[in-house]
Every structure is written in structure tokens, then in C-alpha cells.
Amino acid sequence: MIWNVSDVLILSPHTDDMELGAGGTVRLLVQSGARVKSVVLSDCRKSVDTTKYPEDILRKECLAAAKHLGIDDLTILSFPVRELPEHRQEILETLYGIRKDREFDLVITSWWGDTHQDHRTLAEETQRAFMRTSSTVLSYAIPGSCSDFVPNVFVPLTEDDVKKKIEMLRLYESQVAKRDYFQTDAIRAFLTYQGIHVGRPYAEAFAQHRTVVKGFSAGGIPGRPRSR
Ligand SMILES: [Zn+2]
Numbered sequence: 001m002i003w004n005v006s007d008v009l010i011l012s013p014h015t016d017d018m019e020l021g022a023g024g025t026v027r028l029l030v031q032s033g034a035r036v037k038s039v040v041l042s043d044c045r046k047s048v049d050t051t052k053y054p055e056d057i058l059r060k061e062c063l064a065a066a067k068h069l070g071i072d073d074l075t076i077l078s079f080p081v082r083e084l085p086e087h088r089q090e091i092l093e094t095l096y097g098i099r100k101d102r103e104f105d106l107v108i109t110s111w112w113g114d115t116h117q118d119h120r121t122l123a124e125e126t127q128r129a130f131m132r133t134s135s136t137v138l139s140y141a142i143p144g145s146c147s148d149f150v151p152n153v154f155v156p157l158t159e160d161d162v163k164k165k166i167e168m169l170r171l172y173e174s175q176v177a178k179r180d181y182f183q184t185d186a187i188r189a190f191l192t193y194q195g196i197h198v199g200r201p202y203a204e205a206f207a208q209h210r211t212v213v214k215g216f217s218a219g220g221i222p223g224r225p226r227s228r
Contacts, residue, residue, distance in 0.1 A: 004105075004214075004215050005029070005032075005034055005105035005106040005136075006033075006034050006035060006105060007034065007035050007037075007102060007103060007104045007105050007106075008029050008034045008035065008036045008037070008104060008105065008106045008107075008108070009036075009037050009038075009039070009098065009099075009104040009106070009107045009108070009135075010022065010026055010036060010037070010038040010039070010071075010108050011038075011039055011041075011095075011107065011108065011109040011110070011122060011126055012038070012039070012040045012041065012110070012122075013040075013041050013042060013084060013110050013116075013118040013119045013121070013122040014040065014041070014042050014044050014047075014058075014081060014118065015040055015042070015043060015044055015058040015059065015061065015062035015076065015172075016058070016061070016062065016065075016169075016172050016175055017040075017110060017119065017140075017142050018038070018040075018108065018140065019065050019069075019168060019169060019172070020142055020143060020169065020181065020182075021110070021140030021141055021142050021143075021204070022108050022140040022204060022206070023065075023069065023165045023168055023169065023204075024155065024157045024161045024162065024164075024165045024191070024202075024204050025108070025155045025204045025206075026038075026069055026071070026108070027069050027070065027161065027164060027165070027168075028155065028157075028161070029106075030069060030070040030071060031070070034105075034106075035073075036071055036073065037073045037075075037098070037102075037104075038066060038071050038073065038074045038075070039074075039075045039077070039094075039098060040062060040074070040075070040076045040077065041077050041079045041084060041091060041094075041118075041122060042077065042078070042079045042080065042081045042084065042118065043056070043058055043059045043062070043076050043077070043078055044058045044081040045058070045059075045078075045081075046080060046081050046082070047081050048174070049174075052174075053174050057174050058172075058174065059076055061171055061172045061173065061174060061175075062074070062076055063076075064171040065168050065169070065171050065172065068164075068167070068168040068171060069168060077094070079091065081118065082117070082118060083118075084117065084118040084121040084122065085117050085118075085121045087121075088121055088124075088125060091121065091122065091125045092125045092128055092129055095125055095126065095128075095129035095130075096129055098129075099129060099130065099133060099135075103133070103134065103135070104130075104133075104135045105134075105135065105136065105212075105214065106135065106136050106137075106138070107126060107130055107135045107136070107137045107138070108137075108138050108139075108140060108206070109122060109123055109126040109137065109138075109139055109140075110122045110123045110126075110139060110140065110142065111123055111139035111140065111141055111142075111146055111149060111207055112124060112127065112139065112209070113146065113148050113149065114141075114142060114145050114146050115145045115146070115147075116142070116145040119142060119145060123139055126209075127209060130210075134212045134214065135210075135212065136208075136210060136211045136212050137208075137209040137210050138153055138206040138207065138208055138209065139206060139207045139208075139209060140204070140205075140206055141205065141207075143181035143186065143190055144181050149205075149207065150207065151194065151197070151205030151206055151207055152206075152207060152208050153205070153206040153207070153208050154194060154197060154198040154203045154204070154205050154206075155203055155204045155205075155206070156195065156198055156200035156202065156203045157191060157195070157200075157201075157202040157203055157204060158201075158202070159201065159202070161202070162187075162188065162191055162202050165187065165191075166184050166187055166188075169182060169187060188202075191203065191204065
């Protein structure tokens with residue numbers, strides 16, 4: 001089966017989340033020619049150590065990472081970090097606005113079992129916003145807050161994909177300096193572990209919220225007689 005998606009929405013609670021959880025897959029989607037829209041709910045300016053960095057450092061790093069991934073449709077919103085549950089309804093309405101004029105084949109978002117309240121809020125509002133649509137919805141795990149994550153969708157990655165993911169994550173210089181899960185060994189270990197599940201050197205893994213199968217053709221499967 002070919003993962004035939006042409007319109008993709010990538011959602012991230014904070015700058016850097018989708019890059020950590022799904023950056024390799026997002027690059028493959030962009031390379032496949034899919035139209036990829038990326039939306040980040042919070043620029044996390046309240047998390048920045050302003051004695052060391054400008055307040056908008058994470059916004060700048062996120063823009064650089066998007067460029068590295070080949071994403072040219074990126075929106076970074078300014079919901080306050082750590083307070084997304086209080087803004088649940090506004091987030092839902094934002095998502096309704098995004099889906100109003102465009103049908104997405106695939107939506108990739110944070111995971112509903114994530115222990116971080118912001119990550120969980122986005123996951124829940126994504127599920128609400130994309131009910132009664134024909135979008136497949138998958139969730140990614142963010143290292144450190146998803147210890148119970150049980151994936152059931154895997155995207156194998158090559159050594160080159162992994163190198164590019166590490167290169168892209170290193171653009172988050174302010175995070176590489178202080179986060180253990182931004183270290184090269186940790187990134188490789190995470191991808192290697194998921195790859196074991198599918199017999200490949202590396203993979204990114206997702207939990208399936210819902211899958212909508214589209215695009216069956218009347219011709220059936222090439223090379224196989226049609227059953228009657
Ligand atoms: Zn986050």
C-alpha cells in the first residue's frame with residue numbers, strides 16, 4: 001500500500017515538538033510532493049532564558065528548522081506556554097478555522113496520553129476538530145513526557161534521514177544546550193528502538209487515532225485479477 005496523501009497538516013503545541021516526534025516523516029512527506037501546512041500553537045517566549053537569548057529565539061529556531069525541512073507554510077501562534085488547557089476553546093476554534101477551507105488527508109499531532117498539559121490539550125482538540133472529516137489523524141510521541149506511548153504506525157527511516165533529522169534539530173541551539181533528549185545519542189537511540197519493531201535500522205512511530213482509507217480505483221490491485 002502506498003501512503004498516498006497530498007494535503008497534510010502538522011500540529012505542534014510548542015516550537016520543537018513536531019520536529020522531535022515526527023521530523024523525519026515530515027521531511028519525507030515534503031519530499032513526496034505533499035502540500036504540508038505546519039502550525040505551532042505557542043512560541044514559548046516565556047520559557048526562554050532571556051539572560052542568554054533574545055525572547056524570540058525559539059521562533060527563529062523554529063523558522064530555521066521549517067526551512068531545513070522544506071516547509072514553506074508555517075504559522076507560529078502566541079498561545080501562552082504551559083497554559084494551553086485554559087485556552088482550549090480558542091485552540092479548537094483555531095483548528096476549525098484551519099480545516100474550513102481545506103481538506104487534509106493526514107493530520108499529525110501530539111498524543112492524547114502525553115503527561116504535559118499543553119501537549120495533551122492539542123491532542124484532544126485535534127480529535128474534536130477533525131471529527132466528521134475524512135482526515136486520518138496520527139499522534140507522535142515527545143521524548144520525556146510519553147512513557148506510556150504505544151505506537152501502531154511506523155515510518156522507516158534511512159541513515160541519511162536520521163542524519164538530516166539530527167542536523168535539523170541542532171538548529172535549536174538554545175535547546176541542544178540544555179535538553180538531554182536533544183543530544184545526538186538520545187535521538188539515535190529513540191529512532192533505533194522504534195526501528196526494531198519493523199525490522200529496519202530506524203523508524204519514527206505514531207499512534208493511530210483514526211485512519212480514513214481513500215483512493216481505491218476501479219482497476220483493483222495491479223497484476224491481480226479482480227474478484228467478482
Ligand atoms: Zn512541547
